[in-house]
Amino acid sequence: MKKHSLAEFFKSKSFYALLCVGALAIVAITMVALNQTSDKDQGNNLVDLNEPIVSDVADKDNSNQTQNKPAVNNPASSTAANNKEGTSKTEVAQSNPNTKSDTTGPVTDGSVLEFDAEDDPESVAANPTDAQKDTKSDSTTKETANAATTKDAADATKKTASSEPKKESEEVMTPDSLYFDTDDGLLWPVTGNILMDYSVDRVVYYETLEQFRVNPAVIIDAEIGTKVLSAAKGVITKITKEDETGTTVTASLGNGFSVVYGQLDGLKVKVGDMVKEGQELGIVAKPTKYYTVEGSNLYFQVLKDDKTVNPMLYLK
Numbered sequence: 257m258k259k260h261s262l263a264e265f266f267k268s269k270s271f272y273a274l275l276c277v278g279a280l281a282i283v284a285i286t287m288v289a290l291n292q293t294s295d296k297d298q299g300n301n302l303v304d305l306n307e308p309i310v311s312d313v314a315d316k317d318n319s320n321q322t323q324n325k326p327a328v329n330n331p332a333s334s335t336a337a338n339n340k341e342g343t344s345k346t347e348v349a350q351s352n353p354n355t356k357s358d359t360t361g362p363v364t365d366g367s368v369l370e371f372d373a374e375d376d377p378e379s380v381a382a383n384p385t386d387a388q389k390d391t392k393s394d395s396t397t398k399e400t401a402n403a404a405t406t407k408d409a410a411d412a413t414k415k416t417a418s419s420e421p422k423k424e425s426e427e428v429m430t431p432d433s434l435y436f437d438t439d440d441g442l443l444w445p446v447t448g449n450i451l452m453d454y455s456v457d458r459v460v461y462y463e464t465l466e467q468f469r470v471n472p473a474v475i476i477d478a479e480i481g482t483k484v485l486s487a488a489k490g491v492i493t494k495i496t497k498e499d500e501t502g503t504t505v506t507a508s509l510g511n512g513f514s515v516v517y518g519q520l521d522g523l524k525v526k527v528g529d530m531v532k533e534g535q536e537l538g539i540v541a542k543p544t545k546y547y548t549v550e551g552s553n554l555y556f557q558v559l560k561d562d563k564t565v566n567p568m569l570y571l572k
Contacts, residue, residue: 434490434510441572442487443533445517446540446554448477454566464549472564473516473557480552482540486531487515487556487571495527500546501555505537514562518555519543 452460452475459468478484486507493514494506501518505525508514521541525531543552558567 434508436488436490436509436511436513438570440488442515442558442567442570443485444476444571445484445487445537445556446476446478446482448482448554451475451477451550451553454564454568456564462546462550464545464547473518473555474567475547475550476554476556478540478552478554480540480542482554484517484520484537484540484554486533486535486537489530489532490515492525492527492529492531495523500544502541502544503538504555507531512561514559516555516557516559518557519547519553 452462452471454474455471458470460471461468488509490507490509492505493508494504496504496506498504498518501516503520503523504516504518505520505523506514506516517537519541520538523538524536525538531537540552540554543550547553556567558565558570
C-alpha cells in the first residue's frame with residue numbers, strides 16, 4: 257500500500273513542484289554563501305581611513321634610503337621625472353619624514369598626498385638628462401616668445417613711424433617773405449667768360465652793330481643749350497620777348513632787388529612761380545641779330561629799385 261502511494265506521489269504534479277522549490281532553495285543558499293565570502297574578502301582589503309597612514313619609509317633615515325634603494329628603481333619617481341611637461345602631480349601614499357605636514361591629525365577625507373615632480377630630488381637624480389632637457393626647452397620657449405614680442409613691438413613701432421606725416425623742413429617762400437641778402441650775393445647763372453662788361457658811365461663797342469653804346473648788363477659767353485640757373489631765390493614777375501635780348505625773364509628777389517635773364521629758350525618757369533637758388537630756368541638760345549658777331553651768350557642784368565647796378569658787385 258505504501259509503495260503504491262509513493263509511486264502515485266512521484267507521478268503527481270506536487271512532486272515536481274516540490275522538486276523545483278527545492279532546487280531554487282539550493283541555488284539561493286549557494287548564492288548567499290558566495291556573497292558572504294566575497295564581502296569578507298573585500299572587508300579584509302579595505303583600509304580604515306580613520307587610522308593614520310604608516311609608512312615604512314618614515315622609519316628609515318633619508319640618507320640610508322638613498323644608499324640602500326636606488327632612485328632608478330622607484331617607479332613613481334621615474335614616471336614623474338619622465339613627464340616632459342614637468343607640471344603634473346604624482347600621487348603617493350608615503351610621507352616624507354623630513355617634511356612637516358600641514359595637518360597634525362590623520363587623513364580622514366580620503367585624499368592622497370601630492371607633490372610636484374619638479375621638487376622630487378629622487379626624480380631629478382633618476383633622470384638628470386630629462387630634467388636638463390625640460391629646463392632647456394622652457395628656456396628656448398621663453399627666448400622664442402621674447403624674440404617674437406620684440407619683433408612685433410619693432411614692427412608696430414616701424415608701422416606707426418611710417419604712418420606719421422613727414423614734416424617739411426624746407427622754408428615756405430612767399431613774395432612777401434623774400435629778402436635778398438647782399439652779403440650772400442648771387443649765383444653765377446652760367447659759367448663763362450665776360451664778353452662785354454657792365455658800363456653805364458661810358459660807352460662800349462658793339463661789334464655786331466659796329467657802334468658804341470652803354471651796356472646796362474653783363475654779357476656772359478655760353479654755348480647754345482647751356483642750362484641757365486636762378487641766381488637767387490625769388491618769384492618770376494615778368495616774361496617778355498625783346499628784339500635785342502630775345503626771350504627775357506625777370507625775377508624779383510626782395511627788398512627792391514630784381515634780376516633779368518636774356519637770350520633764353522626752353523623755359524621751365526612761368527609768371528608767378530617761386531624759384532630757388534640754382535633752379536633751372538631754361539637754356540641759352542641762339543643769339544639775336546644784335547649779338548651775331550659776339551656769338552651765343554646770356555644777357556644778365558641786376559636792378560635795384562628799377563635802376564641798373566653792376567652785377568659784378570654781387571656775383572660770388
